[in-house]
Amino acid sequence: MxxxxxxxxxxxxxxxxxxxxxxxxxxxxxxxxxxxxxxxxxxxxxxxxxxxxxxxxxxxxxxxxxxxxxxxxxxxxxxxxxxxxxxxxxxxxxxxxxxxxxxxxxxxxxxxxxxxxxxxxxxxxxxxxxxxxxxxxxxxxxxxxxxxxxxxxxxxxxxxxxxxxxxxxxxxxxRGSLNATITVHGTQGHSAYPQRADNPIHRLVRVLATLTATPLDTGSAFFEATSLQVTSVDVGNPATNVIPGSATARLNIRFNDLHSSASLGEHLRGVLAEHAPRHELELSCSGExxxxxxxxxxxxxxxxxxxxxxxxxxxxxxxxxxxxxxxxxxxxxxxxxxxxxxxxxxxxxxxxxxxxxxxxxxxxxxxxxxxxxxxxx
Known part of the structure; x- marks a missing residue:
């Protein structure tokens, strides 16, 4: 009893x-x-x-x-x-x-x-x-x-x-949970002379637009669709007339059994290579x-x-x-x-x-x- x-x-x-x-x-x-x-x-x-x-x-x-x-x-x-x-x-x-x-x-x-x-x-x-x-x-x-x-x-x-x-x-x-920190590097310069700089924010925006434009999947037999969420975009630029040298974004991906942290990392690397050749990517998976x-x-x-x-x-x-x-x-x-x-x-x-x-x-x-x-x- x-x-x-x-x-x-x-x-x-x-x-x-x-x-x-x-x-x-x-x-x-x-x-x-x-x-x-x-x-x-x-x-x-x-x-x-x-x-x-x-x-x-x-x-x-x-x-x-x-x-x-x-x-x-x-x-x-x-x-x-x-x-x-x-x-x-x-x-x-x-x-x-x-x-x-x-x-x-x-x-x-x-x-x-x-x-x-x-x-x-x-x-x-x-x-x-x-x-x-x-x-x-x-x-x-x-x-x-x-x-x-x-x-x-x-x-x-x-x-x-x-x-x-x-x-x-x-x-x-x-679901699994993957955190990603993306840092895109460019060339700092005067905002009045963009031809002399390489704006990393523009590159980062294209990366994020590509990542969020198409869902990663529509779900599986037991799981809802994978969710990729941009959780932070940070430049740290106090000036209004300076193109910064780098820009950073953070993502959290809650993924189903159609993916792994390794496969999602490869997906991120592919998009970055296309839009931002000079970049750093840090990945942290709290669970598959x-x-x-x-x-x-x-x-x-x-x-x-x-x-x-x-x-x-x-x-x-x-x-x-x-x-x-x-x-x-x-x-x-x-x-x-x-x-x-x-x-x-x-x-x-x-x-x-x-x-x-x-x-x-x-x-x-x-x-x-x-x-x-x-x-x-």
């Missing part, structure tokens, strides 16, 4: 774990897991606190389900908050506090859903670095898990993925696109939603990036969690009834997944 997640969620919210600070949050998680028979390991990578916990039931041959989440949160911001951001207060059946939905509530709900006995293996990968640069968190813990032989058969990420009602959306993939195709794992999640929530979930790949982009390199991964309407907002909140319903949903997920075959998911 699932336990009440509310006290644990309140205890986690009362830890002011603004990334990368922990403020005791992982100790709260450990204290909740050890009585359930979990072996708990604290892992620190480059000053980032992380926790890995695992429990295998002897004499059973069920698969390994991992739950991935984070206890770090974004700052409260300027508000205005009507409650203490780290108070964990309940008013009129609503739990308030930073992390109530993203995602201390989800961590509490999954722990509360864990049965005292179950087939196979359950593990938890909890990081303190999801809201930050994400360099010392999940990506490093996964490397450690692989070295220890703890890579799961499947992983559920508890991000608040539901849109309107609990369980209405399962994220089975995410990935997709967990429908199969036993996804079908088990859908059955769990039907049983616990009474609705048919939509499979989705929209939104930004999450730590699932790292997990997808190792095993099938999907995201299923609370309604995310107030995440990162002032007065972040979740109804207590919904938090308990999420616990019931995670209990159904555990029941449905731990009877699957351990391979081919």
């Amino acid at each position: 699932a336990r009440d997640p509310l006290p644990l969620a309140q205890a986690l919210i009362r830890c002011a774990s603004v990334t990368p600070a922990d403020d005791g949050a992982l100790a709260v998680v450990e204290a909740a897991l050890r009585p359930l028979g979990f072996a708990v390991t604290h892992l620190d990578f480059d000053g980032t606190p992380n926790l890995f916990a695992i429990r295998t039931t002897p004499g059973t041959n069920g698969p390994h389900l991992c739950f991935a989440g984070h206890t770090d949160v974004v700052p409260p911001g300027a508000g205005p908050w009507t409650v203490e951001p780290f108070g964990g207060e309940v008013r009129d059946g609503i739990l308030y506090g930073r992390g109530a939905t993203d995602m201390k509530g989800g961590v509490a709900a999954f722990i509360a859903a864990i049965p005292e006995a179950s087939p196979g293996t359950i593990s938890l990968l909890i990081t303190g670095d999801e809201e930050g640069p994400a360099t010392g968190g999940t990506v490093r813990v996964l490397e450690w898990m692989q070295a220890q032989g703890h890579i799961p058969d499947m992983c559920l990420v508890g991000e608040p993925t539901s849109k309107v009602a609990l369980g209405d959306t399962i994220k089975v993939g995410r 696109s990935f997709l967990t195709r429908p199969g036993p794992f996804v079908e088990a999640l859908k059955r769990a939603v039907r049983a616990a929530c009474g609705r048919e979930p939509t499979l989705d790949t929209g939104g930004g990036t999450s730590d699932a982009r790292f997990i997808s390199r190792y095993c099938p991964v999907a995201e299923l969690g609370a309604v995310g309407a107030t995440m990162h907002k002032a007065d972040e909140q979740t109804p207590v009834a919904e938090l308990r319903a999420l616990t019931a949903l995670y209990a159904a997920v555990i029941a449905e997944t731990l009877v699957l075959p351990g391979s081919g998911l």
Whole structure:
């Protein structure tokens, strides 16, 4: 029988774990897991606190389900908050506090859903670095898990993925994200004598016009169309009569499974070579696109939603990036969690009834997944 997640969620919210600070949050998680028979390991990578916990039931041959989440949160911001951001207060059946939905509530709900006995293996990968640069968190813990032989058969990420009602959306993939900084070099000169200069702004404008004139694609079976957005154009020219020597633009490309960061880099280089032979291009990819195709794992999640929530979930790949982009390199991964309407907002909140319903949903997920075959998911 699932336990009440509310006290644990309140205890986690009362830890002011603004990334990368922990403020005791992982100790709260450990204290909740050890009585359930979990072996708990604290892992620190480059000053980032992380926790890995695992429990295998002897004499059973069920698969390994991992739950991935984070206890770090974004700052409260300027508000205005009507409650203490780290108070964990309940008013009129609503739990308030930073992390109530993203995602201390989800961590509490999954722990509360864990049965005292179950087939196979359950593990938890909890990081303190999801809201930050994400360099010392999940990506490093996964490397450690692989070295220890703890890579799961499947992983559920508890991000608040539901849109309107609990369980209405399962994220089975995410778009990739590529940042590009383009610097076009020209020849500085007097604006009254353009024949003696080479205006890099004109070249940069042609580059951006070409890049934005035609969509990169129209979408694929599971993804919306790739989006290329110009996020900055900067010359830094204080004079009105000087043609500058260089001009810079920044782009962000959210790309689907028809592209990779490498193929998009080649596309950018081709356009630059045509319009701006003298240029510099800096690329930074925070994650490639990935997709967990429908199969036993996804079908088990859908059955769990039907049983616990009474609705048919939509499979989705929209939104930004999450730590699932790292997990997808190792095993099938999907995201299923609370309604995310107030995440990162002032007065972040979740109804207590919904938090308990999420616990019931995670209990159904555990029941449905731990009877699957351990391979081919």
